[in-house]
Amino acid sequence: MSTHDAAELERIASDIAARLGDQLPGAILQLLKSGVDLAGEPLQLDCSVRRIDHASPGVADQAYPLASVGLGETVSRISSPAGTPGILYGVASPVKSPNSALINRRSSNRVEEVSSGLATPTTSPRSQDLRSSKVRKANNSLRISTPNRADGRLAQRDVSLPRKKRMPDNPALQPSTLDKYIGGVWDSIFSGIKLDPTEVIAQWQAIESSGQPRLLADTEKELLVHHGSVTQGVFGRMSILARKVSQASRTCRSLEVIVQAHWVQCFDDRVAELVATLPRDQAKKQTIAEACLDFGWSEKELRNKMAIWKGYYDIKKSGGWAALVFAGAGLYRFCKYRVSFTEDTFATLQMLRHRFEVAADTLHPSKQIDGLCLQIMTKTPADPCSNQLIGWRQLLGIIGGPTERTYNDHPHDFVVCGSSGEAIPLPITYHQWDKEFSYVHLEESVIDREVWGDYDPRLVTVDPPSDTHKCQQCQELQSDDPRDNRCVCYPTLYGSVRPGSTPVQIFRTPNGKNNGLLACCSFAAGTAIAEFVGLITANLANMDVMVGQTDKAVYQIWQGRRGNFTRFVNHSCQPNSQYERFVWMGIQRIVLVSMGVEAGEEITVDYSESYWKVSLPYPEQCNEMLLILAQNLDKVCLCGHEKCRYRDRNRSILPAATAS
Numbered sequence: 001m002s003t004h005d006a007a008e009l010e011r012i013a014s015d016i017a018a019r020l021g022d023q024l025p026g027a028i029l030q031l032l033k034s035g036v037d038l039a040g041e042p043l044q045l046d047c048s049v050r051r052i053d054h055a056s057p058g059v060a061d062q063a064y065p066l067a068s069v070g071l072g073e074t075v076s077r078i079s080s081p082a083g084t085p086g087i088l089y090g091v092a093s094p095v096k097s098p099n100s101a102l103i104n105r106r107s108s109n110r111v112e113e114v115s116s117g118l119a120t121p122t123t124s125p126r127s128q129d130l131r132s133s134k135v136r137k138a139n140n141s142l143r144i145s146t147p148n149r150a151d152g153r154l155a156q157r158d159v160s161l162p163r164k165k166r167m168p169d170n171p172a173l174q175p176s177t178l179d180k181y182i183g184g185v186w187d188s189i190f191s192g193i194k195l196d197p198t199e200v201i202a203q204w205q206a207i208e209s210s211g212q213p214r215l216l217a218d219t220e221k222e223l224l225v226h227h228g229s230v231t232q233g234v235f236g237r238m239s240i241l242a243r244k245v246s247q248a249s250r251t252c253r254s255l256e257v258i259v260q261a262h263w264v265q266c267f268d269d270r271v272a273e274l275v276a277t278l279p280r281d282q283a284k285k286q287t288i289a290e291a292c293l294d295f296g297w298s299e300k301e302l303r304n305k306m307a308i309w310k311g312y313y314d315i316k317k318s319g320g321w322a323a324l325v326f327a328g329a330g331l332y333r334f335c336k337y338r339v340s341f342t343e344d345t346f347a348t349l350q351m352l353r354h355r356f357e358v359a360a361d362t363l364h365p366s367k368q369i370d371g372l373c374l375q376i377m378t379k380t381p382a383d384p385c386s387n388q389l390i391g392w393r394q395l396l397g398i399i400g401g402p403t404e405r406t407y408n409d410h411p412h413d414f415v416v417c418g419s420s421g422e423a424i425p426l427p428i429t430y431h432q433w434d435k436e437f438s439y440v441h442l443e444e445s446v447i448d449r450e451v452w453g454d455y456d457p458r459l460v461t462v463d464p465p466s467d468t469h470k471c472q473q474c475q476e477l478q479s480d481d482p483r484d485n486r487c488v489c490y491p492t493l494y495g496s497v498r499p500g501s502t503p504v505q506i507f508r509t510p511n512g513k514n515n516g517l518l519a520c521c522s523f524a525a526g527t528a529i530a531e532f533v534g535l536i537t538a539n540l541a542n543m544d545v546m547v548g549q550t551d552k553a554v555y556q557i558w559q560g561r562r563g564n565f566t567r568f569v570n571h572s573c574q575p576n577s578q579y580e581r582f583v584w585m586g587i588q589r590i591v592l593v594s595m596g597v598e599a600g601e602e603i604t605v606d607y608s609e610s611y612w613k614v615s616l617p618y619p620e621q622c623n624e625m626l627l628i629l630a631q632n633l634d635k636v637c638l639c640g641h642e643k644c645r646y647r648d649r650n651r652s653i654l655p656a657a658t659a660s
């Protein structure tokens with residue numbers, strides 16, 4: 001069995017403390033619910049990790065104190081209105097972390113911050129035990145308490161010393177949960193941010209050659225000329241400057257975490273190299289000393305940074321580079337507090353790895369640049385004549401990582417499958433029915449000219465005729481120009497600049513429905529997810545079509561070979577979305593609207609009775625017909641809901657008189 005060194009023991013102690021801090025409010029709540037009276041008793045929970053020294057049975061064990069928690073104080077914290085939601089619903093309360101209630105404020109002596117992860121304390125465990133005036137902080141969830149002293153003085157101080165005033169927790173420093181972290185990655189991938197190293201490189205070059213960033217120099221001149229009165233043109237240029245600087249800064253942040261995660265790998269490799277000639281402890285110490293020299297940091301500073309960077313490295317190892325490069329603002333907190341650093345978390349990230357990559361590769365496509373910039377990002381000289389493609393993966397060039405995209409084409413050309421989250425090309429998922437299957441992704445519906453000529457059957461008559469369009473719902477003016485538009489009924493679809501791509505993926509359903517649509521982020525009830533887009537046609541029989549109707553025409557929207565991702569929305573007898581009619585700029589649209597979709601859920605609608613039930617032309621022959629149709633029907637609902645209305649074939653048949 002391996003012998004833990006002091007650093008490992010301390011890390012184990014601080015990890016257990018963090019987890020304890022996470023679980024304890026729930027455990028106490030359970031006890032309270034089952035009627036145990038904890039508030040009345042001055043109870044104290046003390047925990048420690050003890051090393052059992054089998055070799056010297058007479059020698060006292062070494063104890064690593066984890067937590068010392070006043071239960072009465074915790075109970076009153078849990079029972080207070082501010083603390084309850086976070087604990088009951090398992091989400092961090094926006095006001096205070098539930099864990100903060102567990103911090104034993106008796107330990108008011110100087111607090112020395114020690115990060116978890118790679119940190120290796122320089123002092124021996126025994127010397128730590130003796131150092132009673134210092135309290136080590138594992139993280140903000142739980143502090144490792146001052147070790148109990150055998151003499152009576154500390155106990156007396158416990159009673160007589162005034163309590164240190166409790167500082168309000170800084171909401172910006174709350175631990176980040178796995179769900180929040182994953183949500184941040186999806187938000188960032190779908191947000192439309194551009195991680196473009198060329199702009200960063202151009203700025204570096206400009207600063208090196210002229211001492212001034214290029215963009216700032218150009219725009220500053222403009223703003224000086226127009227001082228006071230800012231014309232639309234100047235304002236526009238200033239907005240573009242601000243956008244480019246934000247983009248460059250976001251790109252730098254990604255470059256930073258790539259390099260830091262890779263540094264951890266190099267650190268481990270360097271230790272491994274030294275281990276050939278030195279004992280492991282010394283090899284590690286020497287590597288740290290080398291790094292301190294290069295960074296110009298103290299060992300403590302380095303260890304604190306290393307602990308966070310190790311978190312980046314772990315995330316990259318399980319979730320891939322996209323999970324790190326597109327991480328939201330919560331990445332630092334996620335790695336600092338390590339509340340969610342469990343096996344389950346890494347298994348989840350592993351499962352999401354391909355899904356992140358499909359979205360990142362397809363939504364952040366490469367653009368062409370000349371060879372010069374690539375030469376700076378990668379060590380390999382690029383051919384200046386060749387057309388180089390540059391995208392988010394080019395950021396990995398900085399550490400010599402793979403810069404080739406794995407997933408080309410449209411985001412919905414891939415179907416994510418099973419527990420490994422692997423992605424397969426869309427056509428393959430239809431080969432068992434149609435070897436030639438293909439799907440063209442459309443932004444807007446197209447009119448079947450053979451059926452409708454130049455006429456758009458979705459046109460809605462306005463009385464009296466008008467050149468402008470008023471929304472039938474809110475009565476406000478509609479315009480494709482966001483500056484003139486006043487209708488905000490479906491702002492993510494119409495009348496404004498579209499905010500990135502819709503956070504959905506096509507996935508292979510596990511229960512025989514073939515493909516379905518998965519929500520990567522949540523959609524609040526009432527949010528428009530997408531317009532139902534396809535071929536506007538008519539007279540199709542025995543096909544899945546959406547039927548639209550205006551005062552002048554009845555038309556069909558067919559998505560068999562072209563359309564958008566709404567084609568993959570399955571039926572559920574308990575759906576989380578529905579289709580709604582909406583008129584935009586005088587044209588009728590069918591919009592998929594959320595009724596409350598959670599991140600990670602399948603998006604479903606109710607296809608309605610007419611889809612599932614077959615009408616019988618001769619009700620009087622019903623029994624005979626029933627038998628034949630029941631054998632031939634292939635429509636059985638597989639939604640799996642306990643209140644499923646169409647899982648039984650025989651019930652799917654209606655006499656003509658009642659069929660819709």
Ligand SMILES: C[S@@+](CC[C@H](N)C(=O)[O-])C[C@H]1O[C@@H](n2cnc3c(N)ncnc32)[C@H](O)[C@@H]1O
Binds near residue numbers: 513515568
């Ligand atoms: C608009 S498509 C939905 C996407 C489809 N699952 C696919 O892979 O292309 C409609 C078809 O999906 C299948 N489907 C949708 N919901 C279903 C359900 N609840 N039970 C069984 N099949 C379903 C039916 O074959 C139906 O004709």
